[in-house]
């Protein structure tokens with residue numbers, strides 16, 4: 228590169244450039260380099276580099292020679308002596324652009340950079356890098372925070388979903404309870420209504436039976452007197468006497484009236500039980516005789532206790548103690564007795580189907596039975612135990628017995644609500660306890676403990 232070419236090339240560049248020979252001759256400069264020194268370019272012509280720097284000529288030549296013998300840029304430091312007498316420390320980068328030859332020394336292009344400015348730039352750069360690093364850090368932290376928030380959100384959503392599921396289950400349960408309660412209450416009303424309707428005509432029949440019997444007796448007496456006074460009855464009458472078998476009729480009619488009497492009494496008892504059982508006063512706490520409740524329930528279930536086809540009779544063994552009247556919701560308590568006794572009957576029938584008591588197995592040691600025992604625990608508590616000798620309950624089911632919808636019965640036969648409702652009535656409504664003991668194949672016993680008085684009634 229000739230000095231002219233250099234000038235042409237360096238003119239447009241904003242940085243300070245000098246073209247020097249390896250022995251320090253200043254061959255050309257561009258305007259920024261002249262500005263840096265505070266000189267005009269003409270003033271620098273025919274000069275050496277040594278005249279403008281504070282470093283010794285020796286040092287400068289050494290640096291230039293290093294530049295001329297290296298293929299890469301050689302970085303050095305030059306302190307410029309400015310026109311106004313001040314000095315300016317510069318960073319220099321030197322590169323050989325025409326190597327040494329026997330005819331001429333090497334040509335070196337020097338790029339000068341104000342050290343203070345460079346340092347300033349460097350500091351700014353550093354600051355920028357710092358800021359950038361901080362920004363990166365901030366973004367990383369933000370990303371972390373976002374991730375964490377996301378995770379927390381996911382956990383919260385999961386928790387929320389679980390809570391909602393639980394609420395849904397509770398609602399479902401409440402709904403079933405409401406439906407059940409509604410069913411029970413409408414059933415109760417219907418039973419009470421029917422009982423009331425039957426009661427009148429039955430009382431009417433029952434009340435008149437006595438008179439009907441008396442009148443019949445009177446008429447028979449009259450026939451007897453007539454027979455006695457007129458032994459020679461006309462043949463038509465005699466014929467009729469034989470036709471109706473008068474002697475048998477006289478004998479049978481008393482028995483007939485007796486049976487009718489027993490029948491209506493039984494209807495009246497059933498009606499009474501039905502009315503008692505479906506007590507519509509269940510919203511109120513009442514002092515009642517627990518035994519009456521159990522007896523009423525048994526009366527209603529009588530048809531399932533009698534022997535039928537494949538089922539033998541179920542014997543009821545009552546072991547009642549002297550109990551005080553108990554303050555309770557009688558309708559609900561009867562519901563519990565009903566649920567437990569029905570379960571016992573179901574278990575006994577299942578045993579019968581399994582052959583335990585069928586004719587195929589006449590050696591069965593004990594007959595199907597339900598033992599109902601009542602006891603006073605102390606002055607505050609009483610106990611009712613209902614035990615059957617049916618098929619019993621497997622160990623694995625014990626923890627589930629009182630769960631809603633737990634049933635081992637066929638679809639349509641079991642709802643799995645009986646014990647659940649019983650638990651609610653005994654434990655939540657009456658602050659009592661209900662527990663179950665069972666040995667599989669031997670039977671099951673349900674024990675109910677309830678307080679004689681309800682604390683919230685006082």
Ligand SMILES: Nc1ncnc2c1ncn2[C@@H]1O[C@H](COP(=O)(O)OP(=O)(O)O)[C@@H](O)[C@H]1O
Pocket residue numbers: 566570571574615617618619620628633634635636640641642643644645646647670671672
């Ligand atoms: N006395 C009993 N003997 C054997 N199993 C019983 C007895 N009582 C209750 N169980 C068991 O408990 C389950 C739940 O009873 P329950 O809540 O009354 O519902 P359900 O009678 O509709 O099945 C029954 O399906 C049965 O497996």
Ligand SMILES: [Mg+2]
Pocket residue numbers: 566569570643644645646
């Ligand atoms: Mg049941």
